[in-house]
Amino acid sequence: MQNKALQFVLTVLCGACFVALSYLGSHRITLGNGPIPPLGNLLYPTSGIWQQAESLDALPMESATQAKELRDEVSVYWDDQFIPHIFAQNEHDMFFAQGYVEASLRLWQMEFTIFAAAGRLSEILGDDPNLRDKILEFDINQRRIGMIYGAENKLQAIEKNPEALALLDAYTNGVNTYINSLRYEDYPLEYKLLDYQPSPWTNLNSCLLLMAMSKDLTDREFDLEYTNLKNALGEEMFFTLYGEYYNPMEPIFPPSTYPPTDSTNHSSPQPSAHPSSFDLAMPLRLNSPPDKNIGSNNWVIHKERSQSGMPLLANDPHLSFNAPCIWVEMQISCPGYNAYGVSFPGAPGIIIGCNDSIGWGVTNAGRDVKDWYQLTINDDRTQYYHDSVWKDLTYREEVIQCRGGEDVILNIPYSHHGPVVYDKITFPSERHTGDLALRWRAHDPTEEFYAFYQINKAKNWDDFLGALRYYSCPAQNFIFASLQGDIGLRQQGDFAILEERQGYFVMDGTSARFDWKESIPFEDMPTLYNPASQYASSANQHAVSPDYPYYTHGEFEHYRNRRLHSLLDNLHKASIEDMVSMQYDNYDLFASEMLPLMLSYLDSDKLANPVAQSMQSWDFMADAEKVAPSQFHLWYALYTDSLYKDDKFDSLWVKPNEYQTYFQLKDSIRHPFLEGDVMATQKKLLNTTFDVLCTVQDWDADSSQWGQFKGSTISHLLRIDGFSYGLPSAGGGEHILNASKTSTGPSWRMILDFSGEKIQGHGHYPGGQSGNPGSARYMGFVDDWLNKTYHSFVMESSSFFQEDKAFTKTVLLP
Amino acid sequence: MKKNKNILIMVFFYIVGSALAIGYLPWWGLGVVFAFGALLFVKPLWQELLLGLLLGAALWTGISFIISAQNQHILYHRFMEGKILPLNPFLLTAILGGLHGLSGSLFGYMLGKWRKNLRK
Numbered sequence: 031m032q033n034k035a036l037q038f039v040l041t042v043l044c045g046a047c048f049v050a051l052s053y054l055g056s057h058r059i060t061l062g063n064g065p066i067p068p069l070g071n072l073l074y075p076t077s078g079i080w081q082q083a084e085s086l087d088a089l090p091m092e093s094a095t096q097a098k099e100l101r102d103e104v105s106v107y108w109d110d111q112f113i114p115h116i117f118a119q120n121e122h123d124m125f126f127a128q129g130y131v132e133a134s135l136r137l138w139q140m141e142f143t144i145f146a147a148a149g150r151l152s153e154i155l156g157d158d159p160n161l162r163d164k165i166l167e168f169d170i171n172q173r174r175i176g177m178i179y180g181a182e183n184k185l186q187a188i189e190k191n192p193e194a195l196a197l198l199d200a201y202t203n204g205v206n207t208y209i210n211s212l213r214y215e216d217y218p219l220e221y222k223l224l225d226y227q228p229s230p231w232t233n234l235n236s237c238l239l240l241m242a243m244s245k246d247l248t249d250r251e252f253d254l255e256y257t258n259l260k261n262a263l264g265e266e267m268f269f270t271l272y273g274e275y276y277n278p279m280e281p282i283f284p285p286s287t288y289p290p291t292d293s294t295n296h297s298s299p300q301p302s303a304h305p306s307s308f309d310l311a312m313p314l315r316l317n318s319p320p321d322k323n324i325g326s327n328n329w330v331i332h333k334e335r336s337q338s339g340m341p342l343l344a345n346d347p348h349l350s351f352n353a354p355c356i357w358v359e360m361q362i363s364c365p366g367y368n369a370y371g372v373s374f375p376g377a378p379g380i381i382i383g384c385n386d387s388i389g390w391g392v393t394n395a396g397r398d399v400k401d402w403y404q405l406t407i408n409d410d411r412t413q414y415y416h417d418s419v420w421k422d423l424t425y426r427e428e429v430i431q432c433r434g435g436e437d438v439i440l441n442i443p444y445s446h447h448g449p450v451v452y453d454k455i456t457f458p459s460e461r462h463t464g465d466l467a468l469r470w471r472a473h474d475p476t477e478e479f480y481a482f483y484q485i486n487k488a489k490n491w492d493d494f495l496g497a498l499r500y501y502s503c504p505a506q507n508f509i510f511a512s513l514q515g516d517i518g519l520r521q522q523g524d525f526a527i528l529e530e531r532q533g534y535f536v537m538d539g540t541s542a543r544f545d546w547k548e549s550i551p552f553e554d555m556p557t558l559y560n561p562a563s564q565y566a567s568s569a570n571q572h573a574v575s576p577d578y579p580y581y582t583h584g585e586f587e588h589y590r591n592r593r594l595h596s597l598l599d600n601l602h603k604a605s606i607e608d609m610v611s612m613q614y615d616n617y618d619l620f621a622s623e624m625l626p627l628m629l630s631y632l633d634s635d636k637l638a639n640p641v642a643q644s645m646q647s648w649d650f651m652a653d654a655e656k657v658a659p660s661q662f663h664l665w666y667a668l669y670t671d672s673l674y675k676d677d678k679f680d681s682l683w684v685k686p687n688e689y690q691t692y693f694q695l696k697d698s699i700r701h702p703f704l705e706g707d708v709m710a711t712q713k714k715l716l717n718t719t720f721d722v723l724c725t726v727q728d729w730d731a732d733s734s735q736w737g738q739f740k741g742s743t744i745s746h747l748l749r750i751d752g753f754s755y756g757l758p759s760a761g762g763g764e765h766i767l768n769a770s771k772t773s774t775g776p777s778w779r780m781i782l783d784f785s786g787e788k789i790q791g792h793g794h795y796p797g798g799q800s801g802n803p804g805s806a807r808y809m810g811f812v813d814d815w816l817n818k819t820y821h822s823f824v825m826e827s828s829s830f831f832q833e834d835k836a837f838t839k840t841v842l843l844p
Numbered sequence: 845m846k847k848n849k850n851i852l853i854m855v856f857f858y859i860v861g862s863a864l865a866i867g868y869l870p871w872w873g874l875g876v877v878f879a880f881g882a883l884l885f886v887k888p889l890w891q892e893l894l895l896g897l898l899l900g901a902a903l904w905t906g907i908s909f910i911i912s913a914q915n916q917h918i919l920y921h922r923f924m925e926g927k928i929l930p931l932n933p934f935l936l937t938a939i940l941g942g943l944h945g946l947s948g949s950l951f952g953y954m955l956g957k958w959r960k961n962l963r964k
Contacts, residue, residue, distance in 0.1 A: 044950050
């Protein structure tokens with residue numbers, strides 16, 4: 031009897047162990063060091079991660095897929111670069127197929143980007159004790175700045191435009207058809223590692239993607255920091271250190287292109303009206319500081335200046351080095367529509383590329399489209415005082431679901447400006463008791479998708495300009511060329527008409543005077559069309575000089591544009607090779623101006639030091655194998671860290687830019703950070719930091735070579751090392767045309783040649799078409815990107831692909 | 845002769861059962877097959893455990909290796925470089941497959957023993 035009982039107990043125990051093992055292997059569990067993925071699901075060969083070990087010749091789509099939403103058959107041809115060429119019979123099917131194909135290549139990236147944009151990362155990462163607080167803080171910040179609010183506004187605008195809504199609906203249906211076709215084994219790897227499932231795609235998601243791009247590209251504003259700095263330094267010193275215009279500035283658009291001053295009727299500057307009494311102390315910095323390295327280059331050369339007698343257009347947007355890449359390359363085509371280029375996974379249309387008639391590219395305008403207002407809110411937090419009356423606040427509830435924890439509920443007050451981001455009751459800034467509302471152009475109901483839809487179909491400059499009427503934010507410099515031989519450049523965005531220096535600092539929210547009212551008219555936006563210079567270019571510099579009749583301000587670049595101009599001025603028979611050489615130009619103009627000046631302050635005995643000699647003999651080419659660029663940039667960093675160190679400020683303040691620092695040194699400008707004799711102090715600082723430079727690094731080591739020293743890396747979105755990729759052989763850097771920095775750089779290099787019957791393109795990006803780390807195409811273009819090898823593309827028709835059997839075809843059937 | 849026949853039936857059961865489990869059941873299905881195998885084909889404990897351990901490990905790792913080879917082990921190397929898993933992915937796959945096979949076999953064996961005791 032006892033034996034039987036023991037037998038029973040043992041059997042139950044073994045059964046329990048078996049069930050427990052099965053349970054643990056099926057669920058993500060959190061232990062001390064963090065969550066452990068469900069190892070059973072994860073490693074089971076026929077459904078786990080091994081299923082993402084993609085066979086080398088595999089395609090992301092079945093050879094024939096049924097999709098009942100389609101109206102006709104769609105053919106997708108995959109070329110040897112794994113680039114899909116989508117041929118449909120109508121626009122609905124084309125956008126449907128684009129959604130389907132993009133999801134098949136990048137589904138996890140698309141959804142993760144949306145989760146980040148919407149402040150929903152806690153839903154998938156909130157159970158990781160190492161990340162929980164940081165992720166929740168990130169999510170709260172995204173909610174407080176109104177990311178979902180802005181996306182909803184954009185969706186409302188799209189819903190009023192049946193054509194725009196139809197294309198977005200088709201795209202969304204395509205994504206969802208792909209999602210619905212998935213079984214667990216087909217899920218992208220990251221879903222399995224994090225143990226969650228793809229959720230249905232919505233039109234709002236695509237709008238959130240646009241918000242994410244707007245945030246990335248308009249985040250470089252320092253109104254809060256500048257308000258503090260102005261209070262601490264005084265207005266005159268502030269503008270000495272943080273000036274708006276510099277010489278030489280070489281704006282994108284020369285004064286001859288500006289509208290006459292009397293055509294505008296905005297009010298004249300009244301500096302006394304600017305708020306100066308706010309003591310913001312140290313406002314919280316929202317998320318990480320804005321990335322000053324985001325930027326781009328584009329230029330177009332008129333037919334008179336090219337070897338072929340037809341235009342050449344080049345563009346390289348400098349965005350984050352992400353894995354999967356921020357871009358996906360494709361052709362989308364149907365009767366009346368044929369576009370090739372790169373798209374953001376998650377958005378319909380081609381963002382940068384060409385069609386049968388024109389080519390286009392973009393750089394970021396860099397102008398300030400975010401302003402802050404200090405509100406006066408009543409005690410019961412229901413109204414705010416504005417324009418001599420009390421107006422109602424509205425409250426928006428935001429619920430953040432935290433995985434493995436309780437929901438976090440936010441009630442965010444909204445004024446007519448927008449969200450009260452810093453709310454002294456529930457989200458106070460550090461040591462500050464004010465309420466700060468954000469006015470941000472990205473919140474407005476705008477139709478950027480429709481603008482790109484129209485650009486994709488444009489046949490000439492007039493069509494192109496017509497399409498840009500729908501484009502508001504983030505403001506861009508749109509470059510243009512056509513097979514007719516025309517070239518053009520236009521800064522497009524919706525900019526409020528501002529008083530001088532309005533929006534430079536936090537403004538008084540009780541006065542209607544500082545509200546954004548009218549926008550700069552479309553006709554007065556800076557534009558170049560077949561310019562006399564025979565080229566047009568932009569590199570994130572100031573678009574206009576002070577002669578422009580409207581006040582503009584923002585955060586601009588000061589070196590790449592001047593280097594670009596000097597190269598373009600000397601280029602008279604431009605070829606594709608010249609374009610490549612310019613996109614890979616490593617000349618460090620900043621170093622060429624700053625380094626000789628810094629060296630001139632060194633004691634004479636130090637000039638014999640091998641480090642000083644290495645820098646003295648440098649040709650200012652920031653090539654990957656050179657050591658001098660590492661020495662210079664480290665020395666500059668050590669010098670400015672010492673120069674701008676001051677107890678009155680902590681790490682939240684903004685250093686004057688490199689351009690201004692150069693002028694301070696050159697002109698011996700006195701400022702509060704320099705005590706006593708300016709030249710003597712500068713000399714002491716430079717000599718001291720040079721001594722540190724000589725000892726802080728082994729300059730003979732390989733790790734001192736510029737490529738390794740700056741450590742450019744394509745980082746997986748989850749920062750998983752094995753899914754990331756180092757770029758130690760990448761030269762270039764900040765302020766250099768080849769702008770390959772640590773985490774940002776040329777995210778798509780494109781050159782368009784208009785000399786043939788069809789536009790011939792050349793391009794590559796640092797990544798690969800597949801978003802699957804288990805695919806050979808995950809980093810498929812990286813070597814090309816490093817080695818100046820571009821793949822070519824031509825605007826071919828479907829018959830071209832049908833005739834050439836080298837292309838693999840997959841079909842979507844109705 | 846009868847013994848050989850039994851071995852053939854057992855081999856047939858494991859092949860068909862494993863194939864069905866791999867094709868149609870979640871990852872723990874293979875353990876269930878081993879549990880049934882141990883229940884139906886009574887063998888000494890050490891044989892049951894060894895069979896579950898080795899067959900589980902071999903099946904999981906073997907299939908994974910074939911898939912990974914077609915991928916030229918790209919994913920495997922990315923996992924190794926990033927130290928994404930605490931052990932070598934193949935080793936971890938083998939351990940999991942083996943452990944689960946073993947626990948399934950053990951449970952089946954114990955169930956068989958208990959059933960036999962009940963009949964006495």
